[in-house]
Amino acid sequence: MKIGIFGGTFNPIHYGHLRSAEEIRGRFGLDRIFFIPSGNPPLKRKDLAEAAHRYAMVKMAVRENPSFEVLDIECARPGKSYTVNTLEQLLEDHPDTDFYFLLGIDAFLDIPNWREPEQILSLTNFIVLSRPGKNFIELFHSPYLEVKKNVLAGLDRGEGDSCATVLKSGKKAFLTRVTPIGISSTGIRKSIKKGSSIKYLLPAEVESYIISHSLYMQKN
Secondary structure, three states, rough: EEEEEEEEOOOOOHHHHHHHHHHHHHHOOEEEEEEEEEEOOOOOOOOOOOOHHHHHHHHHHHOOOOOOEEEOOOOOOOOOOHHHHHHHHHHOOOOOOOOEEEEEHHHHHHHHHHHOHHHHHHOOOEEEEEEOOOHHHHHHHOOOOOHHHHHHHHHHHHOOEEEEEEEEOOOOOEEEEEOOOOOOOOHHHHHHOOOOOOOOOOOOHHHHHHHHHOOOOOOO
C-alpha cells in the first residue's frame, strides 16, 4: 500500500491543502493520504488554535473523501510534536506500507533544522510540492538532493509536472508542481481578525466551526 503523509498545523485547513493533496493522490497513485495536524509544534505561534480545534476542522474537511483520513497521532501525544517520532510510529503501526511525506519547497529546505534530520530522510519517501512564491531552483542548495540546475529551472518554467530523484539515504524524492492556489492559513486568520469574509476559502463546515468557537478573532 502507498500512503501519503500530509502534516502541518492546519491553522486552519483550507482548499489549498485539500486540492494539493487530491492532485498528489491521483498523480502518484496513492491509496490513502493521512492528514496529521501537529499537536504542540516546537516553535509554537501565539495565534495557533488548540490542537483539538485544528483536529476537528481537518476531520470535517476530509470526511467526504474516502481516500483522506485524519490521524490524532500528534494531537494525542504529550509534549512537543516531532516529525521523526511520528514517522517512527507510523512505520511501526503500518510495517508493510510505502510512505510518501508531502511537504512544500520551503519545508523541505528547513529539514536540516528539524530534530534528527538524517533519521527522517531514512524513514520515508518524499514528495516536494511547489508553493506560491517559492522556486524549485532553491532546492539546488539542499544537502539531501542531487538534481541538476537545468531540471529544477525547467520545473519552474512549467516544463513537465514532476521529476524523480534518489536521496542520499536511498529513499525516493519526487519534485512536483501542483495547481497554484493563492490561499494561506495566515491570510485567512488575518481576514478573520479584520472581520472580512472567508467564504469559499475553506469548506463551509470549517468556516461555521471557526465562527461558532470564535477562533482567530483576538487581535495581537
